[in-house]
Amino acid sequence: MNKKAQINFQQLEQDFNQLRAETVAQVGEKDARYIRRVITVQRTAELISRVLMLLCFFSLWFLMAGMLLLAFAKILENMEIGHNVLHGQYDWMNDPNINSKTYEWDIASDAGSWKRIHNHEHHTYTNIIGKDRDFGYGLLRMSDDLPWRRKNCWQFLTYFNLSLMFEWGVAYHELAAERVFIGKKKKNRTSTLSDKQLKKMFFSKAGRQIFKDYLFFPLLAGPMFFFVLAANIGANLLRNLWTSTIIFCGHFTGDVETFTEAECEGESKGQWYYRQMLGSSDLTGHRWFHILTGHLSCQIEHHLFPDIPAHRYYDMAPQVAAIAEKHGIPYNTGSFFKQYGSVLKRIWTYSWPTNKPVPLKENKSL
């Protein structure tokens, strides 16, 4: 593995900028057609799933099929549509319905809140301990940068709960960071929104989602209320598990590195690219698998180029890997089972006090 000092960051910056420019030049009609087609599939699946659930009068198999189809629709909506549209990947289309400013997704988290925390904080300060609140979400100890605490003993259980309740974790993320309900206010608070505004946005979006999935559609089913309610809960849980698992594979595999604020002060664009590469990991798989992950299976490419239409990452990946190899930078990729295994191992490892530094840390001298 290369020492950071040996990397030609200027050249690295040029290489990535060039790849970016080449891809941006191709973006156009094909991308517009693609995202509209995905939206069409998602809406069709969602509508059919709602109907199937109501058909549970005839057979509970309809309920099962409806639940799976709704989970699929929600996954597609959250990952390939919502996440990517909210990143502004399709803003150039000038279509008011496919625009990061106006889009709202089918998840408990308010789109505006997510854009503030995720797009800005997580993507700018990726894996900088103390700056990127997505690193462990303030719940898990994922590196020895954080001191061990007793609660880390059962963080495997915490992780499992977080995965099941993932949409609520994302929804509550900003409020937790701003200590809206509990905890002492931080002195260096930068949020321009008051607690009252944050609370209002949280409850407004969460209320609408609960109304839709746990009241409106179950009520439509009349006597089958509880069956449809259960199917909706099931679909949301499946979606939560899937999104959480994919996202953990993107940032918490064994080899993913962390950074300190001091390291990243005044970093150049080339160094930023380098940090994005070390802070993310990819998954290999079929094309349909990539689409279901919203191309977060190409997390490295996404972190290098967050605003390029995500379906392009698939074709960019070999070129990014080539640039990584040229500069001697590790390119962290593997099958889902290999990567997820290493995530679980990492959660387990840091559940316990570590007194020896993790081997990778020695490469991080600036």
Add this chain to the structure above:
Amino acid sequence: MKATMTKNRWLTKALTNQSSFKSYLEPLAQLVRPKWQANGFNAVVIENRVESEQVFSLIIRPQRKWPGFIAGQHLDLQVEIAGVRYLRTFSLSCAPKYQQQTGLIELTIRQQEQGKVTPFLANNIAAGDAINISAPRGQFTLPKNNQPLLFIAGGSGVTPFRSFIQELSLSEPQRDVHLIYYNQATKPLFALEWPLLMNTMPHLKVTMIDTAQKGLINEQQLLDHCKDLEKRVAYLCGPHGLITTSREILLQLGVAENNIHHELFGPKPIENFTIDNDAEVVFASSQTTVNTEKDHPQTLLELAEAAELNPTSGCRMGVCHQCKCRKKQGVVYNTLTEQFSDTGEEDIQLCVSVAAGDVTLDL
């Protein structure tokens, strides 16, 4: 009523996370009708007619619930080019009576040499194509009395006057109308139609002036052609220079200010506007800062686009409000109203705003 509206909107949002059920269903509807849109009005092009080398007319059949228009109004036309939606504003060039009888409307459009949309419309839009249009808009309409009229047109600015005169020929053929139509070394538009209209309207006078031969508009020229202009209500349409000059002349000749109406084609030129210093424009959300040059003023929309921020945009002349953006602080100059903004937080239209100092935008 209002309570139900809000409740409906809440329900739509809760169930679809979209602004309307129609928007939610738009992709599905497009499976059957590819260019159908939930917003605006859907329309079909019946003919793309060549008027001159650079000018063409689109004859369009709007969907039935399109609200109809008053002579002199304009609308926004939307097309998609390489996946990008563009919106442009055009005057309706036919009479409302024509639309009532045939269900058709006409837009007469000049191809902009460096433009993206008008050459596309001229070359790529043909009979049978689906497009999307807005409801008609605009205050450039005739008064509800029978005062004599003076129309001054420049180039393709003649389009609303065709609408006025066609409409008058059907509703008030006795109306006293004088059209002075300026062209620069190009053939006047609708050359075959004016004599026919003069046949039906005994008090219609059409004066064609080729500025290449007779020079730009001036006081003597106007007086020579129209002796009683101070008695008339004046309507001006064309490029910025023609409007400002003819307006000044008419005011000097004693035409009352509230008897002069004008419609500007294209954005106002911003070359005349200068600021004292180079300034800094901060796009806060995207953490981008660009510098403006005092000798080369650019609109905030142009600056944002140059910085690859993909701002939403529409007509690019201050009409459609699609590029509305929150200004956090700083003073901007509005080229449309020719006013400086307040220093505080407010919504501005990027396409007609120029930074008059350091500005921070929520973009």
